[in-house]
Amino acid sequence: MKFRETQVIVFANQKGGCGKTSSLVSTAAAFAASGYSVCVVDTDPQCDSTGNLGVDPDAMIRQRRYTLADAYLSKVPAAQIAVTPEDRFGGLISVVPGHRALSSVEIRLEREVFGLLVHNGISEDSMEELRHEHRFRLRASLDSLRGRFDVVLIDTPPNLGFLMTSALVAADWCVIPTFPSGYDLKALQVITRTVEKIRKSYNPGLSLAGVLLGNYDRKAILDKEIHVALCKRFTPALVFATTIGRSVRFRESTERGITIFEHPDAKEQAANCAALVKEMINRGAKGAFGATLNPFPGTELVEQVIDSGLEDVETVNG
Numbered sequence: 001m002k003f004r005e006t007q008v009i010v011f012a013n014q015k016g017g018c019g020k021t022s023s024l025v026s027t028a029a030a031f032a033a034s035g036y037s038v039c040v041v042d043t044d045p046q047c048d049s050t051g052n053l054g055v056d057p058d059a060m061i062r063q064r065r066y067t068l069a070d071a072y073l074s075k076v077p078a079a080q081i082a083v084t085p086e087d088r089f090g091g092l093i094s095v096v097p098g099h100r101a102l103s104s105v106e107i108r109l110e111r112e113v114f115g116l117l118v119h120n121g122i123s124e125d126s127m128e129e130l131r132h133e134h135r136f137r138l139r140a141s142l143d144s145l146r147g148r149f150d151v152v153l154i155d156t157p158p159n160l161g162f163l164m165t166s167a168l169v170a171a172d173w174c175v176i177p178t179f180p181s182g183y184d185l186k187a188l189q190v191i192t193r194t195v196e197k198i199r200k201s202y203n204p205g206l207s208l209a210g211v212l213l214g215n216y217d218r219k220a221i222l223d224k225e226i227h228v229a230l231c232k233r234f235t236p237a238l239v240f241a242t243t244i245g246r247s248v249r250f251r252e253s254t255e256r257g258i259t260i261f262e263h264p265d266a267k268e269q270a271a272n273c274a275a276l277v278k279e280m281i282n283r284g285a286k287g288a289f290g291a292t293l294n295p296f297p298g299t300e301l302v303e304q305v306i307d308s309g310l311e312d313v314e315t316v317n318g
């Protein structure tokens with residue numbers, strides 16, 4: 001173990017196509033390239049990070065192996081679900097594979113609650129207790145990974161439903177990936193509020209690690225202005241100084257099912273992602289990642305940001 005404790009980091013944003021999976025997979029590869037052990041947990045029924053790391057969810061089912069859906073439906077510990085593609089990343093990246101069945105998990109769990117109401121006549125309070133336990137199932141399952149990996153990275157689907165909630169309940173840190181476009185920036189206020197709500201209601205240990213700007217055009221003045229405005233609005237402590245540059249290499253990697261570190265012509269982009277992970281680790285050395293309890297920016301900053309809205313950012317974006 002390179003960190004004192006396993007760090008569970010969720011990449012969350014209800015906005016679709018804002019770079020959650022690309023940045024998560026690149027971060028996983030960058031951590032592995034620096035010798036950190038990583039487990040990627042895919043809560044998205046689209047299974048993009050699962051596929052990108054070379055795991056086929058249907059093959060898992062054919063081999064009678066578990067997927068993450070079993071963590072929710074049958075309380076299977078994630079350590080029993082994780083697979084390690086030994087031929088990639090020197091075996092340093094494991095995957096808890098997603099499956100399309102994840103999309104029906106919430107309905108199936110709710111059906112159980114109603115079944116108990118109809119057949120056993122359980123009380124409203126008991127129903128709420130059950131729902132509460134369902135929200136904590138992922139967290140309970142991921143407990144089995146603590147102490148086994150340096151970092152656990154959770155990919156999330158593009159909506160604020162049950163799967164996203166359970167991922168935020170399970171994490172220590174939240175990274176919010178965003179692209180420099182108007183729609184993406186509007187989405188920031190919603191996800192920031194959601195993180196705060198989950199922190200208050202279910203997971204006081206959840207901290208915002210930072211907003212991560214991806215698909216960033218280094219030649220565009222507008223993109224630079226958006227980064228500056230984000231830093232001003234969120235404070236630099238809540239925005240990664242490293243941005244992920246716009247490059248067709250990322251799309252090529254997505255198409256080929258490889259990480260940016262495995263792309264033969266993407267040395268510059270891989271170095272960019274390595275710099276991001278270095279920033280995460282350096283911030284960690286200043287107090288994060290196990291050294292103190294609430295080391296990054298502190299939740300009072302998040303509350304200030306929410307109170308003051310995001311007008312500057314929206315103005316820059318026109």
Ligand SMILES: Nc1ncnc2c1ncn2[C@@H]1O[C@H](COP(=O)(O)OP(=O)(O)OP(=O)(O)O)[C@@H](O)[C@H]1O
Nearest residue numbers: 016017018019020021022158215246247250251254
């Ligand atoms: N830095 C970048 N430069 C160019 N293209 C990028 C960059 N980062 C991501 N992309 C591309 O943008 C698209 C969306 O990215 P990605 O799949 O990571 O988003 P997502 O938030 O995970 O989407 P979803 O919400 O559907 O899960 C992909 O085709 C990806 O290759």
Ligand SMILES: [Mg+2]
Nearest residue numbers: 020021044048
């Ligand atoms: Mg995705």
